[in-house]
Amino acid sequence: MFRYIVRRLLQMVLTFFGATFVVFALTFANQDDPLQALAGERPITESQRLALTERYHLNESFLTQYWYYMKGLLTGDLGTSLTGQKISAMLANAWPVTVKLALLAIVIAATIAVTAGVYSAIKRGGLFDNVTLIATLVVLAMPIVVLAPLAQLIFGIKLGWFPPTATRDASLWDLLLPALVLGSLVIATELRVTRTSVVENLRADYVRTARAKGLTRRRVIWVHVLRNSLIPVVTLIGVDLGGLMSGAIVTEKIFNIPGVGFNIARAITTEDGPLVVGFVSVLVIIFLVVNLLVDLLYAALDPRIRYE
């Protein structure tokens, strides 16, 4: 376990610097006028130019710039957006509703995916299985830019079942529709992985043993098979988070939820480069940290790794 953690930590450090460096380099490297690139087509005033030059240490070497950028990121100083607001303050304002939305989406998606996945696997080849197979295919193929506006149109506007937009202090109910949309991004893969994994495990020798022990079918499946089957599903959570972050940008834009994604989407439209880079960098870091945690969770779930 110890060696596993150390190895994962080392890998994570490498990935961390690699990924942040890529984001940084993509934004700043080889630009004739990085400031103009940041600001897009907007004219920038001389005072903004000065502030940005100082902020990004543009008159120093590239690596030094990266160093300052990282230092800022790690100390929570994300600089100022082109609108003059502190990016960290905007982030502080935006994250609670996004986290609420994402958690709701994860819980909904995981619950449905695991239950339906297990059921599908048990009744493999049956009606339910075939219907879910096609349903997951359709959901899998549904781009979020299709799903979000259509869900809002149908369930929010036409049918009026859910509020079509949500505010910063939205209740869970207000967030339910966007959370369903967001959750649908990951539900299909989770369901399919659960199903495959349960099907594989149902054939495992230990299942035969469990049955030979006179355990009830329910216990065999929900205690013996499920625990083994969930190991690969759990590793998905990390990857899924990336999908959720991406999806949140579109979903929050459509449903007008003033969260992190909404801010990124707006910053793109208003060509507020510093804001985009600041938010994106923070998300990348969160993504990496969560993935590390997931790996540790994986080790906790699978004793064969834990005692490696």
Added chain:
Amino acid sequence: MDVVPGVDPRAPLLEVTDLHVEFRTQYGVAKAVNGANFWLSPGETLAILGESGCGKSVTAQAIMGILESPPGYITKGSIMYRGVDLLGIPEEQRRKVRANRIAMIFQDALSALNPVYTVGFQLAELFRMHRGMSRAEAKRRSIELLDQVKIPGAKDRINDYPHQFSGGMRQRVMIAMALALDPEVLIADEPTTALDVTVQAQIMGLLADLQKQRNMGLILITHDMGVVADVADRISVMYAGKVVEEAPVYDIYARPAHPYTRALLESIPRLDMKGQQLNVIRGLPPALTDVPRGCAFNPRCRYAKDACRQDPAPPAYSVAPHRTARCHFFREVLGE
């Protein structure tokens, strides 16, 4: 405690009659067991012998009631346990028979144990689910069990996972698990095949001891005739899903009544035959989707005559008291 109503303690322990099992797969119907017959008494060891794929494990799974279905179906026959036909009782009662009355040990203990739970959990589970014991009580009993199967330091090892045990120790855990609820019948499906030769002997010794202590009926499935001679009382030889010969162990070794048994015996490497070519049975067992007419063994049998290639297949001829053979010409085989 009665897990099945109607159990008669004076009735025979286990009697399998005319058992038929088939697998309905997308490629056709595979008749894995085509009329298996045998019986078992308390304290007795019955060895089931046969080449790979002849239906030994499927028979065992049918007795346990753990056939995967679909694709596996029992199409005919009866499995009488103490006067109750296990094939005729509700699944809930059937479930309680497992582990309580009839228990099973599998070949590869590493894959047969659940990798993500400690052996303690997997043992204690039996006591908690079947006997309603508290966690602490179940744990105490589990440690006792591991002691009985001679696992050193049972108290500490109870929290280990299966992959942390050696092959032999793992098989001991399996045995402990099978014996936890004091079953009357133990089915061991090639319990030592996956082990080193020295460990094999230890495990067989342990099984024999435990069987004697508890007066259990033991069904020992194997394709190794060498193992059988030491431990078995009687032998059932299976071929293509049928028991082709059933006899006390001494008789079979002295004078086999079925050509297949004979061929099996001749294929055992013996010290006095060193250097000579080993007598392996020529040909392959039939595909179960396509069993030959008449005697299933006829394409490989050196005694085969025209009668063997015609239906009906040879019945179980009574060779001697407690001794049957499915061969039209058993007298000829015996006489040689």
Added chain:
Amino acid sequence: MSDPNAITAVEAPSLQPAGPRGRRGKSSDKPRSLAGDAWIDLRRNKIFWVSVVLVAVILLMAAWPTLFTSADPRACTLANQHGGATGTAYFGYDFQGCDVFAKTVYGARNSIIVGIMSTLLAGVIGLFFGLAAGYFGGWVDAVLSRGVDIMLGIPFLLGAIVLSNRLVTEKSDGVLAVTLTLGLLTWTSAARVMRSAVIASKNQDYVAAGRMLGATPYRLMARHILPNSIASFIVVLTILLGTNIASEATLSFLGVGLKNDAISWGISISEASPYARVATEPLVWPSIFLAATVLAFIMLGDAIRDAFDPKLR
């Protein structure tokens, strides 16, 4: 995968002994190639045919939009704003008074161009990375794998936003920028498939034998390893084509994809969604076309994969 027609000699699958140790089956004397079995499976799969038809229609639409509509998608008059269906404008008019049907039909072209080009790019990069990592192993593999780790450390859309933003130039329509962005960010799955396929076939006897006989790595890869792994590679790329089309729409929707007058389903959706209360058709139709296109490619990939890997169905 060989010519599907060459293997129709094997009709229905013959009776095989069931179970893990299948023995003397009736079929063992006839060679049954993997591709042959797969094609038989595929031919019977309804999903496969549905997706083939869909893909064909979409490709047709992308190549010759005038077959479907004679209207000019760029001839918009504000007077028609949110007008209902008239004449050949079957889906009515959008906010700017453009013909929604024409615009939707013409939208296929950019989706397909970006989708195919970016997938090819990703395929080529993935092919080389995967082959190199799998064949040479050792430190080459280690370095390349860390590179993939880093790529995967950035959530896809976030990376795409930053990269596309960086690549797109002032006046361009963004097609090249989006193609490059998607190609550069999505090759990892192709590389992974290629790598494991190479590692699997590397250990097979004929490859080892070839190596011992002095065949060069390139020859071995071209003659033995590639043909064996091509099926899974094609599956990954087909599915990637679908998801890349979806990603193009998403980037365009957010304003970092196609722009400046380019016609894209993503832009149409983005423009129509604020007016969804007033006019639903400008939102609904591009959505349906986009979803159908993505679905078609993903279904196609899925069907091929199922045909080649029927174990878990």
